[in-house]
Every structure is written in C-alpha cells, then in structure tokens.
Amino acid sequence: MSPRNTDVSAQVDELPAVCSVIEVLNRVSGKWAIGILIEATRGPVRFTELERAINGISRRMLTLTLRNLERDGLLERTVYPTVPPKVEYEATPRARELYEYLMGLTGWAERHRGAIAAARADYDRREGAVA
C-alpha cells in the first residue's frame, strides 16, 4: 500500500501470470527456503539436523524460514513433548507438488548454466571495454 513496499503485491492487479509467479517466489525466496524444502521433502527432519545440513544458515534464519513455510502450509511441524524436546519438520503434499516444479527449474538451470556463465562473461568483457 505504501510506496515503501518491497513486496511485489503491487503487481497483483497486473497480468495474472505475473501475480502468481511472484506469489510463489515470495514464499520460496530468501536464501534458505529452498534448501529447507528440499531437506524436508526427503522425510521428517529435526531442527538441529537442518541446521547442520544447510551449511551456513544461522539459528535465527532457520527458525524464521521454518515459521514462514509452516505458515503457508508447506511444512508440518511436529513437537514431541519429551525432554529434551524433539521437533520434526516435514514437507506437506502441497510442498511436494511445488518441489516438482522447482525440479523443473533445476533442470533448466543445469542445462543452461554454462551458456549463461559464458553470456555473462561476454557481456562483462564488452561492457568492461566500453567503460
């Protein structure tokens, strides 16, 4: 609503395509969401397991990202009232479906990775020459 809006919802009144893709990206964006989703798609995974698996993530961001994914119904959080506590996260069917489409992107990325790197190097060479 305010012009100081980093969220992309401002485009929602645009083409529906933009709107929807943007929605996906919004919840899957952020440095860590995808990594977590991938781990949680393999099966139930504990907080500390994620923390170690993800490599570089801070406790804070792990928590925040988990909460957001849970909020959107992409992760199910199960608390075992034991001592010490045990909490497991697992991807919901909805998240697993999303995962499939993400794998589509993965394929694209892998196929074009080299070409893109080359294009980028080319561009930088040309523009670097100008400047």
Place this chain on the structure above:
Amino acid sequence: MSPRNTDVSAQVDELPAVCSVIEVLNRVSGKWAIGILIEATRGPVRFTELERAINGISRRMLTLTLRNLERDGLLERTVYPTVPPKVEYEATPRARELYEYLMGLTGWAERHRGAIAAARADYDRREGAVA
C-alpha cells in the same frame, strides 16, 4: 566468500539441486524480472512500453533489471539509431524455455493460492491467540 554475503552461492557446495534452483532464483529474483520476462516473451517491446506495462516500476529498476537479464542472455537488446532513439527488448529462446517452467509454477500458485491464504489465516489466528 565473505560472511557478509547475501548471495546464496555459499550453498553451491551443497546438494546440486539447491545450487541450481538457487541460481535460477538469483537471476529471476527481484521485484521486476519476471514481469519484464513475461512482457518480452510476447514479442519485442520498447523501454517506455515496459515502463507503462509493468506498473509501479521505476526507471532505475527497469534499466537495472533489463541489464541483468541481458547480461545473462535472457533478453536481446536492439538499438535503432534513430532520432529519437528506439530500443527494443525481446526474450531469447533460453528465456522462453525458462518461461515454460515459470508457467509451471504459475499453475501451482493458482491452484494453491486459496489454500495457502487459508493456511496463513489459520496460522495467524492460532499464533495471534497465543501472543
């Protein structure tokens, strides 16, 4: 390399899946890239046309995003040396292929949009009750 790295390349040594998806997201992320890609996929489009079509984008961000997409070989930029100048952008085949996968995400988003909104409302009600 530095810890002050917002880029997700730090995960590159992780599972290849994470790595690749992240790569895609990195270049398609940002508030405007997708909108531009969609417009440019329909056919050649001029700078000012984009500016009006995208709704809310600033000149600065339009330029920046266009440059990045061009750099990655996702857009082709054609300058007609007329007066006044005329510049057209069009999606490359590579971008069109990406576009297909983005449409997969679109479908997912549209199918789950309602459920996600509901899940979110639910979550907020529960958590709001606690706090």
Place this chain on the structure above:
DNA sequence: CGGGATCCCTGGAGATACTG
C-alpha cells in the same frame, strides 16, 4: 526516448547471547 548518477530508506540477513 532511453537511459545514468545520486541520495536515501527499508527489510533481509548475520552475530551473539540468553532460555524452557
């Protein structure tokens, strides 16, 4: 028309320390 250059602000993310 199609940009560049500059200044500013915000929100995402890191570091660190504490708790049930």
Place this chain on the structure above:
DNA sequence: CAGTATCTCCAGGGATCCCG
C-alpha cells in the same frame, strides 16, 4: 534441543534530477 531477543550491517529498491 529448539528456539528468542537484540544489535548491526548491507544490498535492493524508490525518488529525483540530469544527459545525448
């Protein structure tokens, strides 16, 4: 073990003005 709470920093993005 599984988080919270605070502080801080920086890069993405908005606003504005200038230029060939």
